[in-house]
Amino acid sequence: MTTDLTGTRVLITGGARGLGLRTAQVLAERGAAVVLADVDEAAGAAAADALTADGRTASFVALDVTDDSSWTRAMEQATAALGGLDGLVNNAGIEISDLFVDLDADNVRRILDVNVVGTALGVKHAFRSMRKDDGTGTGGAIVNIASVAAAIAFPGIAAYSASKSAVERLSKVAAAESGRLGYGVRVNTVCPGLVPNAMGAQLAGDMERLGLFPSAQEAVVAVVGLTPSGRLATEDDIAHGIAFLLSSDSEFVNGTTLSIDGAMGM
Numbered sequence: 001m002t003t004d005l006t007g008t009r010v011l012i013t014g015g016a017r018g019l020g021l022r023t024a025q026v027l028a029e030r031g032a033a034v035v036l037a038d039v040d041e042a043a044g045a046a047a048a049d050a051l052t053a054d055g056r057t058a059s060f061v062a063l064d065v066t067d068d069s070s071w072t073r074a075m076e077q078a079t080a081a082l083g084g085l086d087g088l089v090n091n092a093g094i095e096i097s098d099l100f101v102d103l104d105a106d107n108v109r110r111i112l113d114v115n116v117v118g119t120a121l122g123v124k125h126a127f128r129s130m131r132k133d134d135g136t137g138t139g140g141a142i143v144n145i146a147s148v149a150a151a152i153a154f155p156g157i158a159a160y161s162a163s164k165s166a167v168e169r170l171s172k173v174a175a176a177e178s179g180r181l182g183y184g185v186r187v188n189t190v191c192p193g194l195v196p197n198a199m200g201a202q203l204a205g206d207m208e209r210l211g212l213f214p215s216a217q218e219a220v221v222a223v224v225g226l227t228p229s230g231r232l233a234t235e236d237d238i239a240h241g242i243a244f245l246l247s248s249d250s251e252f253v254n255g256t257t258l259s260i261d262g263a264m265g266m
């Protein structure tokens with residue numbers, strides 16, 4: 001039996017492709033009305049159109065998660081389209097690999113801007129839209145996407161790992177703040193293991209480029225070797241966990257981290 005999300009209204013950042021798009025598809029298959037939000041407007045609009053053609057309730061809004069005013073506009077459009085909001089998946093993220101000896105400060109700032117500032121702004125705007133203490137909304141759930149990189153020390157991804165540790169911690173503070181102030185919004189983190197999609201392939205390639213592994217394939221083999229469940233993650237593995245955290249099945253799950261990594265990060 002799958003989680004029922006009928007009537008749940010969810011905005012997914014980074015929804016134009018990859019894990020965000022697959023999450024939107026899974027949520028929509030389970031009855032959610034979804035808004036995809038992304039900087040890639042062409043791909044995002046096409047993805048929303050494809051979902052609509054499949055009979056799902058879906059639309060697209062342009063959003064740069066690093067920009068506060070962009071969030072204001074996107075949330076206005078999304079809540080107008082959906083008639084309110086019950087869930088936010090802060091999924092948009094970037095990864096730029098660097099060895100410390102070649103560290104590029106601009107790369108570090110860019111990663112922190114998208115992954116940390118972008119997620120924090122998402123929490124801000126979702127709280128403003130969903131909080132029930134002042135009658136604005138009816139409460140809801142936020143799922144922030146971190147990574148197994150928040151729990152392990154893999155070479156070459158220092159800034160990315162730091163950003164994902166920050167996402168995990170800020171999520172817990174957000175859960176505490178929401179509870180303290182009666183917003184009625186749960187905030188949880190999902191830490192995916194390596195998924196062999198575009199970002200996963202880029203990361204494996206980086207391991208070879210940086211001289212950390214003889215080949216991308218051997219980097220992947222090393223990751224699988226570090227994973228007790230013995231395989232990489234799939235986008236569906238991650239989307240199913242996100243669906244659970246958005247649903248009423250997880251009503252009392254708050255401020256937690258759901259690792260979906262085959263125990264790599266334990």
Ligand SMILES: NC(=O)c1ccc[n+]([C@@H]2O[C@H](COP(=O)([O-])OP(=O)(O)OC[C@H]3O[C@@H](n4cnc5c(N)ncnc54)[C@H](O)[C@@H]3O)[C@@H](O)[C@H]2O)c1
Nearest residue numbers: 014017018019039064065091092093147192194195199200
């Ligand atoms: N792929 C993996 O192996 C893996 C593992 C662990 C965690 N994650 C995390 O999962 C999330 C999704 O990753 P993915 O594999 O789908 O990556 P992806 O690169 O395929 O997709 C990322 C999406 O985010 C969008 N995006 C980037 N910057 C943005 C911005 N400033 N504003 C709005 N949208 C923006 C991109 O346009 C893209 O559509 C990320 O947070 C990533 O760190 C991925």
